[in-house]
Amino acid sequence: MVNVGDYNNLKVLRTVDFGLFLDDGNEGILLPKRFAPAGAKIGDEINVFVYHDGEDRLIATTQKAKARVGDIAMLRAVSVTKQGAFLDWGLMKDIFVPKSKQLSGMRTGGDYIVKLYIDEKTGRVAATEKIETLLSNEVLTVKEMDEVDLLVYRKSEIGYVVIINNQHTGVLHFNEIYRDIQLGDRFSGYIKKIGPENTIDVVVGKPGYERVEGETDKVLRLLRESNGYLPYNDKSDPADIYSFFGMSKKTFKMTTGKLYKDRKIIFAQTGIKLIDD
Known part of the structure; x- marks a missing residue:
């Protein structure tokens, strides 16, 4: 069974001057020569995308589709x-x-x-x-803290409505956005909260201290690249923190607090300093 509009692992059935025929259980699907891997031979298995060509014939390609059926x-x-x-x-x-x-x-x-x-x-x-009509939150396939695929769908009064895993809708609230967002953007996120009637709030990156675990490495790297000192602390302007670190002031304070507790940095009067290893 070949899945049309999706990727399939198919074996080479026979070779011809203009490409390879891949085994689909019938006469074979053509993989044109320009898309065939060099040195491919009968019996080799190739991952291909299958769709219809202009003459309504199934054809295979090693090109990467921007989306597949269901996406x-x-x-x-x-x-x-x-x-x-x-x-x-x-x-x-x-x-x-x-x-x-x-x-x-x-x-x-x-x-x-x-x-x-x-x-x-x-x-x-x-x-x-x-x-x-193809999106529904009536029966959810996700739970809080799940990592999910997000697609920015439209803007609302409280944030951006996002499509979750091609199935559900949720909201990425304005106060959870610390990067430029455009309609059609796709990125990974997490389910922050599931509310009444299966409303969903999402965030980009992991919520709370799980997010901090990823940000600590960034702060340490930036400190090392700046000779162990950065002129930012809990009194810095939130916009300045976001511009340099790409994180909210709240996340910055949580991150630097953790680094201080772990004895990786100290707080100076005008910034943060790296403690020598």
Whole structure:
């Protein structure tokens, strides 16, 4: 069984001048020569992405797709027709978004958040911009402190609505953001809190002291790169701390407090100093 619109490990069935045929249980799927690994031979197993070419034939590639079936991602429109739009998903053939699956019409050069699916009529991979009904928090597959994949979906009054693991929605609150955020950004985060009616709050990086464990190494590295002294302390402006360290003042104070407790630094009148090993 070959999963269309996804990665598959397939064995080389036979070789031809223009590429390799990979075993799909039938006549084989072509992996064009330009995408075939050098020296590949019959029996070798190759990880490939499988989709339909312009003539509706299954074809394999070693190119990396920007998204696969089931994923939600931001993709750019490269052309628009009366029937729909074509988005760049990193492969030779662009992915199609039917007019009926668009929210308010797409334009060439625009970036759109879509979900990839298999069209029931054609069996091809297609995309839809109508994803609201495909997301649900009714039955959660995550719990507090889980590491999750986050996609920034839209801005709200309290923060950014994010899509969690292509399934649920949550909120990244403004007071938890310490970096530039753009719609369509994808990054790892953690479930901070699950509230009434399965509302979800998320954070970028680990909450509380688990986050500090990762930040201590950064502060120590910056100290070493600055001859053991940095002119920042708990009286420094939060914006200055974020600009230099990439963390909130609260996290900075927690981090330096831990380093002080571990006898890695001392607090000077105007900053922090590294204790010699």
